[in-house]
Amino acid sequence: MHDLKWIREQPDTFDAAMARRGLAPQSPRLLELDRERRRLHQDLQEMQTRRNEASKEIGQQMKAGEQDAAGRAKQEVADLKRRMGEVEAREQQLQGELDDLLAGLPNALADDVPDGEDDGDNVLVRSWGTPHTPDPAKQHFELGEATGEMDFELAAKLSGSRFVVMKGEVARLHRALGQFMVDLQSNAHGYQEVNPPVLLRDDALYGTGQLPKFGDDLFRTTNGFWLSPTAEVPLTNLMADEIVAEGDLPIRYTALTLCFRAEAGAAGKDTRGMLRQHQFEKCEMVSIAHPDTSWDELERMVGCAEAVLQKLELPYRVVTLCSGDTGAAARKTYDLEVWLPGQGLYREISSCSNTGDYQARRMKARYRPAEGKGTRFVHTLNGSGIAVGRALIAVLENHQQPDGSVRIPEALRPYMGGRETILAGGTPA
């Protein structure tokens, strides 16, 4: 959601920002609606003022027994009310139109976001670790299916495509990864652990920007709940309609939750294996930040996500998403891409964004400045810290041994009952 005052004051800047998103100039129509709406609003206010005055007069006249005067005043208010009804209906219509337009517009990109079409134009920031390709370099599903502990056919029986059944050591590894991540983000990085609902109401999805435009990507229950596509939604919406003290910022939350995505636009993409599932686990980080420090907070958050990959000994690189690849709610996004030797590619495993006040405006999340009056919108950030299913893939593929077994990285062993290796000799646990 954009600030109408900003659009009024700097329509050219605003249109330039929308142009980077591939949109035609929006300000002429918005400002036309805004002008007309405000004109009607002023008329309405004047009529309301007069009505309030007249009603007071009527009260006094009735008390004083001046029936005639009271009758005349009542007539005046009756006329006024008829006109007010018309003006009010028109104003509401314009307001609705304006809200709909504004709600559908993407966030303005940060100045340092590179221009580009798609993920091919993303810009490398740094990389960590040395990608190596074991021989043989099996894909994760080959490793998992070899012992029967990762089973897609079994999952298809229950739920169709884009689901998996994990068993034994693979299931244990998956659980270990999730625990490890949420422990790291909460204990070491200061994010408060939260266990939120993942069945959500319309308002929550609207607040973070999935609605009204991207409902197709989501699952919905028959009684109107949305299945959370990421804990970003419940965690960020904890701040909806709240006003916090300036000194309370930043507020940092983390949660390990299931995520559900319809993957409507991904037909035929990544159909093999666990890379793209309708249901997956993710450790999410959300920061509620002061506007002055939200860019620093973004860098910090990326570091918190990177820490996971470093401790898991997984080579990765950090890229800045280009204009065409940056999500609608974000001002700027860093992706972490982990090396997957089975595919011989870097693949996204975390995405960290600063949305500025875009989501905060939608959900009315504010803080009270220590100095001065009024309230200001907070900035909200979200990042994966990190996707559990994809981390599982990365661990299997990067730490696979020639015999098909997989070495457990040091940091994970406490969560694996001390085990150093799994899938040894193709023997199920």
Place this chain on the structure above:
RNA sequence: GGAGAGGUGGCCGAGCGGUCGAAGGCGCCGCCCUGCUAAGGCGGUGUGCCCUGAAUUGGGCACCGUGGGUUCGAAUCCCACCCUCUCCGCCA
């Protein structure tokens, strides 16, 4: 799912047709008093929008769960919806 109660300002809690943006208390902020502390005194303390302005200036409008309605006038009356709580049922 059945029966009942209720949704008012940061919190508690009055108000039940006009003078209510809303008593009172708590909390918070400022000042005063008390040679410390506690107690006490005075004042202030919601949000959004519109007009105006150099301004944290002046003025106005709206908001007492949400949306409608009745009325000259609604926090107060009526209707619908949402939510919360209690008991019963079911259940991890």
